[in-house]
Amino acid sequence: MSQSTLRWSLIGGAAVLALAAGVYFGRAAFTGAPGTQAQAAIAGLALPDTTGQEQRLDQWRGKVVVVNFWATWCAPCREEMPEFIKAQNEWGPKGLQFVGIAVDSVGKIREFEKEIGLNYPTLVGGAGAMELSKVLGNEYMALPFSVVVDRKGGVAYTQLGVLKPAKLNDLVKQLL
Amino acid sequence: MPPSPVLRALVGFACALVFAGAAHADAKLLPPEQAFFFSARALDDKTLEARFSVTDGYYLYRDKMKFDLDASAARLESATLPPGKVKEDQFFGKVETYRGEVVVKLPLSPAMAGKSVVLVAESQGCADLGVCYPPTRQKITLPIPEPGKGPGAVVEAQPRKKNWFN
Numbered sequence: 001m002s003q004s005t006l007r008w009s010l011i012g013g014a015a016v017l018a019l020a021a022g023v024y025f026g027r028a029a030f031t032g033a034p035g036t037q038a039q040a041a042i043a044g045l046a047l048p049d050t051t052g053q054e055q056r057l058d059q060w061r062g063k064v065v066v067v068n069f070w071a072t073w074c075a076p077c078r079e080e081m082p083e084f085i086k087a088q089n090e091w092g093p094k095g096l097q098f099v100g101i102a103v104d105s106v107g108k109i110r111e112f113e114k115e116i117g118l119n120y121p122t123l124v125g126g127a128g129a130m131e132l133s134k135v136l137g138n139e140y141m142a143l144p145f146s147v148v149v150d151r152k153g154g155v156a157y158t159q160l161g162v163l164k165p166a167k168l169n170d171l172v173k174q175l176l
Numbered sequence: 177m178p179p180s181p182v183l184r185a186l187v188g189f190a191c192a193l194v195f196a197g198a199a200h201a202d203a204k205l206l207p208p209e210q211a212f213f214f215s216a217r218a219l220d221d222k223t224l225e226a227r228f229s230v231t232d233g234y235y236l237y238r239d240k241m242k243f244d245l246d247a248s249a250a251r252l253e254s255a256t257l258p259p260g261k262v263k264e265d266q267f268f269g270k271v272e273t274y275r276g277e278v279v280v281k282l283p284l285s286p287a288m289a290g291k292s293v294v295l296v297a298e299s300q301g302c303a304d305l306g307v308c309y310p311p312t313r314q315k316i317t318l319p320i321p322e323p324g325k326g327p328g329a330v331v332e333a334q335p336r337k338k339n340w341f342n
Contacts, residue, residue: 071308074302075266075267075308076302076306077308139205140208141309142205142303142308143310144307145307161307162306
């Protein structure tokens with residue numbers, strides 16, 4: 001290969017790479033790396049459970065916590081939850097803890113919990129839960145939305161849409 | 177001459193980055209008011225016409241669509257929603273969904289000639305990307321024309337935003 005071909009290859013390649021990196025990292029920034037506001041929201045998160053008892057999220061500090069916002073009217077939420085049940089069974093003893101935050105009425109939450117045999121707690125979010133999820137990076141307050149919190153209480157990852165088993169596996173391996 | 181291995185490797189890596197970026201479900205998501213654009217007009221002094229323009233890649237549930245008037249001397253007679261596309265949902269059974277344009281005629285009682293009403297629409301839908309929005313309420317204040325004056329102007333729930341990237 002001549003010197004000039006190599007030089008043009010490198011310049012062209014670098015340009016494509018810079019553009020692609022801009023697209024990727026630009027999007028990553030847009031989807032929201034967890035900021036201090038999100039961190040504060042997670043640190044202070046407390047909501048009632050389905051019996052009305054207030055539950056603080058920091059009671060699970062020291063575990064890897066997956067906070068999953070869901071609702072019974074949300075089909076993709078229903079789709080991913082059986083995988084969460086499996087993951088809770090498999091990795092729960094090693095320190096993984098799922099916590100649901102439902103944007104729904106207590107009656108509907110309880111009915112659905114029974115229907116699918118939910119094996120992790122659900123907190124009752126109500127309408128305010130959507131605002132909370134917005135602070136955590138869910139800009140348009142759509143569901144499902146999941147926040148993965150590391151053992152030290154730091155926001156490690158957020159996912160809008162279904163948290164796929166492969167991604168969950170990666171996160172668990174990395175954080176647990 | 178074939179491209180150099182250096183260039184090929186860089187382009188391959190670049191493509192992988194672009195793909196990874198596109199894998200974010202929220203990369204192109206619209207706010208619900210834009211995904212389900214709501215507008216309305218008065219056809220005459222006793223009939224309103226509500227319209228949802230559903231963006232490609234999004235859909236609304238027929239059984240979650242409701243209309244009402246806010247603090248008005250008039251009320252809406254029961255309206256017939258147009259049939260949606262029937263699909264068998266693995267969780268909800270038989271459901272009807274709307275894509276594209278949805279137009280609903282709403283009879284007003286009594287006639288409100290020369291006055292105005294606040295039309296409230298509640299809707300709920302999802303994006304094909306795999307996310308759903310909570311029920312959204314949108315309001316439009318509609319001037320009602322005098323009898324025989326023809327339909328009133330179309331009023332949009334909020335200014336349609338120009339967005340070159342969506």
